[in-house]
Every structure is written in C-alpha cells, then in structure tokens.
Amino acid sequence: MGLSVVILAAGQGTRMRSTLPKVLHKLAHKPLVEHVIDCAKQLGADDIHVVYGHGGDAVPSTLSHCKVDWVKQEQQLGTGHAVAQAIPHIPLEHQVLVLYGDVPLSSVETLKNLIQLTRQSGFGLLTISLDDATGYGRIVRNEEGRVTRIVEHKDASEEQRLIKEVNTGILATSREMLAKWLEQLDNNNSQGEYYLTDIIAMAVADGISISTTSPLDEHEVLGVNNKRQLAELERAYQSQQANILMDAGVTLCDPSRIDIRGNVNCGHDVIIDTNVILEGDIDIQSGVEIGPNCLIINSKIEQGVKILANCVIENAVIGKDSKVGPFARIRPETVLSENTHIGNFVEIKKATIGNGSKVNHLSYVGDSIVGSNVNIGAGTITCNYDGANKHLTEIGDDVFVGSDTQLVAPVKIGNGSTIAAGSTITKDVGEGELALSRTKQVSKSGWKRPIKNKD
C-alpha cells in the first residue's frame, strides 16, 4: 500500500514573536518543516503534501528545493480542515500519515512502527504520557483500555484533565476512511475549529480499534511554539548528534559544546575540542584533531590533519597531515595538498597549495596555484584584484618568497626562484632567479629627531 504524508504547516506561531512563519525558523541551520520533510522522505513516502497558509508564499518559496506538493490552506480553520485540503491530492488507495511542520525531531523508527501498526488495525495514533499535560488533547480510554476519543484541553472536564496520556497529533490511517470522517467534522467546540482529533471517535464508531504507540524519546513529539522551546529542541538535537559521533568513536572534549548543522562523516581516532561548529557536508578522516572554536563548512579534512584553535574553513580540502591555524581562514575553493602548513592570521582563497608548502604567518594568498615545498614568508600578499577583475598568481616548486612581498597578479614565479623580502613583484620571475625590488636603503648619521613645539 502506498504512503502519503501530510505535513501541517499553516499556523501563524504568534508566540515566536517574529514576522517569519514559524515553520521557517531554523533548528541546526535547517527550517523546522524541512526536518519533517526529510523525515518523510526517509520513511519512503510516495508523496508529501505540505499544507501552508500563514506567511503567504514564504514557506514554498523558501523551500522551493524540496520536491513536495504545496497545498494552500487559505484560512486556518483547524487541524481537520488543514488535512482536508490535502485529501484531493492523495491517491485513493494510499495510507496517510499526518505530521506537523513544527514538530521537527520525530524519528524514522517511531513513525515506521506507527505505520506498521496502522497496517494491522486500520488506525495508528502516537501518544505520550506527560507529567504536565496542559494544553494537549487527552486520550480517553474505556474500561478495557481501548481508545474511545480525544478531548481537547479547552473542552475537557476537570476529571479528563487529570489524564496524563496525550495526543501528539501524529496519526495514520487510510485515505479512504480519513476522507469520509473529515467530511463529517463540525466546529461545535470551544475554539470553533474543525478538529482532526474528532475523527478518533468516528473511527471507533465505525468499529475500528485504535492502535497506539509512543516514541522512545519525548523530544520526538515536542512542538515549537516559542523561542525557548526552539532552543530546547536545538539542544536535544545537538545532544543526539554528539552521541552519534561518540558512538562512532569520535572523542568530543565536551559533547555539550559541539554544534552539528549538517552531515558529518568521521573516521576513527578523531578528537574534537570544545565549541566547534560543523556545517553542511563534512568529511573528517581518521586521526584528525580539531582545536577549540573552529567553524568548518562543507569541507574535507584528510587523515592526520591538525586544525588548531580558532580557524574558519569553508568549501575546502585540507590534505593529509597538514597543519592549519591557529587563527587561519581557509576560504572556498582552496585545496591544500599533503603536509602543508597554514599558520596564524593567514587567509587562503581559491588557491591550490602544493605538498609540503608553508604559509606560516599573516599572509593573503588568493586566486593562486602554489607548487610544492614553497615557503611563503610573513606578510606576503597576492594582489589579485585590480578593482575590476581577479588575476592568477602562479608559483612553481621550491620557491622562497621573502617576508612582506607583494605579488601583483597576473604573475608567474618560476621553480626554485627566490624573492627578496620586501619586494613588489610585478613581472614574471624565471626559474632559479633571485628577484628583488626594494628601494635602496639610505642611512644618515647623527640624525636629530624633531622636537615637539612648546606653545
């Protein structure tokens, strides 16, 4: 039987106190609803329908890269009304799973379990027992323990409010029955809304027994209504991610001080110090050590690399056994080959640095191809930009660039050449040559320093 997932994401989220629609607020750098969409994809859903409304087209346009069916709910008349909007888009013989755009951490295992139960009984409901059930719909069961209905908090009696088992909102059933029950909904309740939860009693009246299951972790079913809850779920997510890394053998100096905002792949014997942020797709090979306070985005860090404190690395490859930092900035399209050293206050942009080459202090190397065993002295700048265009600097193998050199691109520096410190290089340097472009030093003996005027 095919599976359709309906994700409710039309609500306003007033308590976020933001002009951004609630489901676009980010958890681990990804919009809340995108977490839910990705989960639905992992479940193997045949089609995904996202019901949006509040905030106009901001939700579908921000998430235009997500291949889903966008269903507009013009007026937010309740959760039952929201699901009904998607029904005409769902193939007749499908099962339907309802998820929420502001409940980002549901696990694939829990939902697979729910779908399995639904296949057996015809109706699956995800519930959880909470010490403080305030605000939630309560699960009403009969003497035999069978679910008979859900009563919303606002409509519940004093006695019903004592029930600790609550509706997570997540449920699954057949499209055929769902469509039939949704047509029968009314809004005769304290909120004047079409409640999805009213279909439970209808299903029971149709002789269906409701199967229930609970998530392993409470965070799986918690929704985001305000910034505090967003922060709480962010921490829960980060703690899960840290556990995954540690289970794979990574040493985290403090698992509560790492942030994973993407997909991280780690080899063995990796050590990550505190306050490291890993974003996008990150591949960290075996034996890598990452110092404190580093931000690494979409990069590959090869075997044995040491990244010292306070580095920012983006869209780069750091070659085997290289050493970067402290305080280095490696910008997009940089490839460091094996055994390179990039030191403090060095910025590398769109450059390839050959095996064993060193740029140890206070330099800018941009739009460059640097050979192997090159030593670039402190304060060297590639002048790559003429105000309109970027130009290439090519440096051969075994070159020695003295400190405080400007290489005015486009320029080629031949193999084995030497550039004297303090030079401004505007012309190509041939293989094995010494290039030197300093002004001659003038020394005046007995020089009297100027004295400050008295006034």
Ligand code: UD1
């Ligand atoms: C709902 C359930 C309640 C459950 C709780 C779990 C109903 C009637 N109640 O209550 O039993 O315990 O969730 O969190 O279903 N939405 C739309 N369109 C609408 C209304 C809502 O898309 O017209 C979306 C909201 O954006 C939100 C979700 O549906 O993501 C839930 O709506 P909300 O109003 O928060 O329902 P609750 O009152 O929390």
Ligand code: CA
């Ligand atoms: Ca809610």
